[in-house]
Amino acid sequence: MRLLACLLLLGFVRLNAWTAPIPLPLWNGDAPEGDGKFSDSSKARLTVHLAKQPNGAAVVICPGGGYGGLVTKGEGHGIAEWLNEHGIAGIVLEYRLPAGRPYVPLLDAQQAIRTVRAHAAEWALDPKKVGIIGFSAGGHLASTATVHFETIETRAPNAVTGQSSRPDFSILIYPVISMEEGVHRGSKKNLMGETPAAGLPDYFSSQKHVTAATPPAFLAHAIDDKVVPIENSRMFFEAEKKAGLPTRLVELPNGGHGLNGYKGPSWDKWQAESLLWLKEIKVLP
Numbered sequence: 298m299r300l301l302a303c304l305l306l307l308g309f310v311r312l313n314a315w316t317a318p319i320p321l322p323l324w325n326g327d328a329p330e331g332d333g334k335f336s337d338s339s340k341a342r343l344t345v346h347l348a349k350q351p352n353g354a355a356v357v358i359c360p361g362g363g364y365g366g367l368v369t370k371g372e373g374h375g376i377a378e379w380l381n382e383h384g385i386a387g388i389v390l391e392y393r394l395p396a397g398r399p400y401v402p403l404l405d406a407q408q409a410i411r412t413v414r415a416h417a418a419e420w421a422l423d424p425k426k427v428g429i430i431g432f433s434a435g436g437h438l439a440s441t442a443t444v445h446f447e448t449i450e451t452r453a454p455n456a457v458t459g460q461s462s463r464p465d466f467s468i469l470i471y472p473v474i475s476m477e478e479g480v481h482r483g484s485k486k487n488l489m490g491e492t493p494a495a496g497l498p499d500y501f502s503s504q505k506h507v508t509a510a511t512p513p514a515f516l517a518h519a520i521d522d523k524v525v526p527i528e529n530s531r532m533f534f535e536a537e538k539k540a541g542l543p544t545r546l547v548e549l550p551n552g553g554h555g556l557n558g559y560k561g562p563s564w565d566k567w568q569a570e571s572l573l574w575l576k577e578i579k580v581l582p
């Protein structure tokens with residue numbers, strides 16, 4: 298009986314250790330900025346939420362905040378909890394804020410995807426079912442990581458090696474997409490500065506860089522969003538369709554930006570529809 302009790306206690310401890318959020322630094326050493334400069338790596342970190350009954354899928358979560366802050370509760374840890382309910386690991390990315398250094402968030406998102414794949418065996422994940430989700434400016438970051446990625450090796454210093462930074466799928470919720478048309482000016486200014494260098498608005502207009510090699514994307518956007526117009530999602534959706542990708546756009550009837558504070562029928566609808574889509578593309582059983 299004593300041996301049985303000890304085994305049960307050990308199993309309980311392991312289960313709770315397995316499901317407790319795991320904080321991780323994102324970079325081993327200083328974090329690159331993309332132009333030979335480095336930043337304090339302590340400002341970039343992950344919180345890993347593993348599902349109690351995992352199905353192998355994982356999603357890197359990019360909170361919004363206009364590239365000037367991070368909404369880590371409603372668009373971060375709350376999303377991880379929802380994913381966990383459906384057997385999906387949720388990895389909250391606290392990316393470095395750009396302050397006019399445009400490649401910094403993208404480097405962090407790419408490193409997050411590589412990190413998840415590097416831990417796939419340890420976390421009971423399928424490295425071929427690693428996606429990314431983002432909201433508002435975090436949606437822009439997720440879309441940027443969707444179109445700009447490295448398949449195996451990376452040129453970024455101090456990065457995880459031997460892992461692709463290409464997400465297998467993307468979920469973009471009321472995302473900023475274009476940095477040229479219908480742009481969210483605050484996000485653009487925070488990302489690129491007051492006067493962007495030549496070529497930057499094009500590079501960071503994600504709809505322009507969709508190809509047949511781009512991962513499939515699910516998008517949801519309220520038609521009454523006055524902060525980030527729904528045309529952003531429509532542009533990316535049309536680019537994915539043109540490339541022949543299994544994309545979907547759910548145009549929500551109301552909720553505005555933030556979908557009524559992350560609650561209500563429009564919020565519930567995108568969550569339900571995204572899970573159905575993940576089943577359609579064979580990410581979920």
